[in-house]
Amino acid sequence: MNEQQLPYYTAPAGLRDRVLSAVRRAPSRRAARWRPAVWMTGIAAGLVLMVSGAWLFGAQRRAAESEMTAVLDGHLRSLAPGRLADVASTDQHTVKPWFAGKLDFSPPVVDAASEGFPLVGARVDVVDGRNVAALVYSRRSHVINVFVRPLGPREGASGRDEERRGYNVVSWAAAGMRFWAVSDLNVQELTQLRDLLVARIGG
Amino acid sequence: MGETTTRFEEQMLPHLDAAYNLARHLTRNEHDADDVVQEAYLRALRHFDSFRGQHPKAWLLAIVRHTTYSRRRRDQVSTITTEFNEELHSDALDEAGPERDLDRRETAARLEAALDGLPPQFREVLVLRELEDLPYEEIGRIVRAPIGTVMSRLSRARARLARALAPAGGGTP
Secondary structure, three states: OOHHHOOOOOOOOOHHHHHHHHHHHOOOHHHHHHHHHHHHHHHHHHHHHHHHHHHHHHHHHHHHHHHHHHHHHHHHHHOOOOOOOOEOOOOHHHHHHHHEOOEOOOOOOOOEHHHOEOEEEEEEEEEOOEEEEEEEEEEOOEEEEEEEEEOOOOOOOOOEEEEEOOEEEEEEEEOOEEEEEEEOOOHHHHHHHHHHHHHHHOO | OOHHHHHHHHHHHHHHHHHHHHHHHHHOOHHHHHHHHHHHHHHHHHOHHHOOOOOHHHHHHHHHHHHHHHHHHHHOOOOOOOOOOHHHHHHHHHHOOHHHHHHHHHHHHHHHHHHHHOOHHHHHHHHHHHHOOOOHHHHHHHHOOOHHHHHHHHHHHHHHHHHHHOOOOOOOO
């Protein structure tokens, strides 16, 4: 056959534009396939964050709550006869070295006798299953236990004041430590002690 | 969007005529060919990530062919219409004198009829070989047949067309 006679149909005018606009309007396969996947991943990640955030927040609250209870228990235990102090000394330079070998950290020990909060002594106590330093101060006839342990790696530094069963608990963080001052002393004076200790120990 | 689409346009749009020509020969209808080409281009875009830089025209034509056949299966429309082809005849008119013109007209119409009478398997190899000048290997890949089959289909298609175009009343020329 004569091949020149086989008709060659060229694309009609306008087909190029129709194809172009169709192509440009169409999402590419990858995009079409990925976009929902990206959404889903984003939503899933968001949910995980929310849930884990809520869980972490809840876990931190529960931990703080259980420690609050534990320090109050520790305070009450210390009021039993002969339980207040394992080292009875008003000298911070005696008390601080006394902790060496008994704890895996060295708590800041400050005497505040000149401000009316004399140091009475110290002991090692257990709060929530962890050995902590308990510094004992007195104010008039009131006993004040100040519990100290190092801050956890992701623990917030926020403070908290609370009254429980007639006792006041003031909690704060300073110098990489968590402190709880527990006493039947009024909250104003307990807060005053906190401010004193913070000022002496430093941020 | 963006980069992929640009690359797609650069590689595939130059073969628009080839795509249309094949679609037109296979569908034997302008409107269907138009639709097939648009659909084939969209299909090609969706599968563009599987295009590894082979013969771009052959790749696109394979999709055009596939689109045509799947549309046909879908629609179950097999219009065996032999339309009068305006283009072809205008071309002929332009360059020929009246006598030649009549002759050509007749030949073209006969060719058209002969082409239409061919099964699509023959038509597609004719188009790909005679009009697109693709190597046998690529044709085989497009129509999913071994090279030997492609060649035998081609020669049978040529023979049938030649028979159809032989002077009326005569047998083989």
